[in-house]
Amino acid sequence: MESRAGDVRSDESLLRMHLEGAADAFPTLLGRYKNELHGFLTKFLGSSTAADDVFQETFLQVHLSAATFDQTRKFKPWLYTIAANKARDFHRKRKRRMMASLEAPIGKNPESATLLDMLASDQEQPDTQSETADQQALVKRVLDGLPDHHREVILLGYFQRMSYQQVADVLAIPLGTVKSRLHAAVALFSKHWRKAS
Amino acid sequence: MNRTEETNIDPVEAEALDFLIAAEFDPNSVQRMPEPLRPYARRILTELQHINSYPVTPPSDALIDATLARIVQEERRQSERMSFSNSPPVSLRRRLGIPNVVAVAAMLIVAAGVAVPVTNQVRHSQSQFMCANGLRTLGSGLSAYAADNKGILPMTAGLASFFTDSTATDSGIIENAQHLDMLAKNGYCDSKCTRCNGTRNLSYRIPMHKSQMYLSSMQRSPVAADANPVQAMVRRGVTPVNFLMSSHNHAQRGQNVLFSDGTVVWMTSPNLTNGPRGLFDNIWVIRDKNGVETINLRANPRNALETLLAN
Missing domain, CATH: 1.10.1740.10 (RNA polymerase sigma factor, region 2, helix turn helix motif)
Structure with a gap:
């Protein structure tokens, strides 16, 4: 099935x-x-x-x-x-x-660890973590860190391979908004990715 | 706010992204783009490809059952909400007026007429999936039992008991599928795993050949299923005209069948389409050496792969 x-x-x-x-x-x-x-x-x-x-x-x-x-x-x-x-x-x-927010830094230093970092992870333990697991964790952090409206257009456009029109239909927003959001989302993802990696 | 300001993306890069979207992010599409866009497109592809490694755990099979159960729960809640008193407050009746009350009542009747069949079928689906889950548990129990007992499955009643009358149990003869109860008694599965949804009978395979007693060496074939309807009819003194019928456990819509590899399949017909020698193998009856399906216990099964599941 x-x-x-x-x-x-x-x-x-x-x-x-x-x-x-x-x-x-x-x-x-x-x-x-x-x-x-x-x-x-x-x-x-x-x-x-x-x-x-x-x-x-x-x-x-x-x-x-x-x-x-x-x-x-x-x-x-x-x-x-x-x-x-x-x-x-x-x-x-x-x-x-x-x-x-779980993604808010602990303390005043914006670069310090977040509450999310302190939570128990359902990923593999550190001693068995491979580079792949590190990469997965990094991707998760960057993607989860995007604003919701950016993350949803990336997921629909990139993951689901939907056209601009299809994304516009799904989200019930104008075509132009989808384009500008996806452009912004990709730019933001690239920026965060480079910074994180 | 113009696009460049909002996106902070180079217009050429934006154009490259538009191309990629149109091409469903096919890497080969880069070659079809105008030359100036290609480096941008490659960079976007490289960066977005990282997203593919986002960790995703596939959902368990229980998600489907849980979803169906939630639908049934919601339908019940809605039908409770829809039920209303036969004597509405006088003030409400006066406020709405009789024609409006009649119109609302008519709409509710129509809505109920649509909702009831849909709810019934979801309930059927839920029952079907809960039963399948039980059979999966039974499969794990059988596998654990076989592992502890040199690969041998729990004993069966043998052909002699197949068409004994319904008083057989009362006279002390254990029915075939009751042999599965020892799995629950010995902790190989919970007490409900030997019944469909905890209440309805199951059927269990009677070996046609000694190889069918060993789970480990058995070819993939049915081990247990919903109750055998042919056997049930014969026991009631009715000889079926044909044996192509489905179990009564699910209103004869089909039956869940547990296979020796632990998988459970919903079959809308009792015929195994991959029967030996290209013949169908009806799981409820024996096919004899002449290739004829029969309930005659003296018939010799056509080969060691023949399947017979008995209650």
Whole structure:
């Protein structure tokens, strides 16, 4: 169920079959997007646990709104629109709950360690860390450190290989805004990356 | 604010990025760009490629079950919210007026008519996936048991018990799938793993050949599944016209089948399409040496790969 191999049904027809009562349609759709969407959400939210939560929220919304889906359109951009909205909501709620940013430096020195650095990591232990793990940690820090609106356009544009128009549709913002945001996001990522590495 | 100020990106670099976006970041597309853009495009690609090493742990299979369970939970909550008193306060009725109340009631009935079938099917899906999870646990239990017992699977009742009548259990004969209960009793899996969703019966393989007793050396083939519907009918005194039916555990929509490699597959037909000699192998019945599917216990199975799962 993980891939489309052997199942030629399109996403759109699966959603229609789900509405018509086919029991396996929705789980198939879930399985099809499990890794891809979860990966996108993990990068967007910076946490696999948060991604689990938002993934469920997203498909709950897909189920609840399935009847309103325009069958002449593609399912994937619609799914990512819902996912991006749910991820933004999650961010907003999380920020409200947080009194201090985990990325804020401890003490007055802006170069000092952050609260995030002090948290237990779910990565490998230092004695088994390889260069790859260091690189992964660095990429995570730089990407997670980008503002939300920059991170989301990079993820959609670069990771999901969406066109400017598709990103604009997903985020419901003007095409020009998408362009300028992506330009800014790439510039910011490059700047932070060079600084960090 | 103009683009250059906001992005702090060189206009040529911005143009290179536009090209890359249009080409879905294909590295080969750089060669198709105007010469002045290429160094910028290469640099952007090199830097963005670092993002590929962002650490991502693939989600567990339980995520799908959890999502389906959440949908069912939400549907229940909504239906509770939708239920309203048959006697609304008089003031509300007066405020809305009878035509409006009738219109709202009609809308609620239509909404319920749409929601109920969808909820039912999600509930079916949830039941199906919970059952599959149970079978996966059973698979781990069987594997652990076999590892402790020279690769041998728990014993089975043998063919003699297959079509005994329903009083057999009362008379002291243990039904085939009940042999799985010893896995739970000995701590190889929890007490619910030998039932579909903790309540419905399962079927367990009766070996047609001694090689089928050894989990380690067995070819990938079914070991357990939802309850055998053919056997259930025969025990009720009804001989099925054909054996192509699905288990009653999931309203005959299909059955979960645990294979010897630990995988669980949802099969909408009991036929294994990869049966030996290109023939289908119905997991509920025996195919005899003449290639005929039968419930005749005296039939000799056509070969050592024949599968029979019995309740």
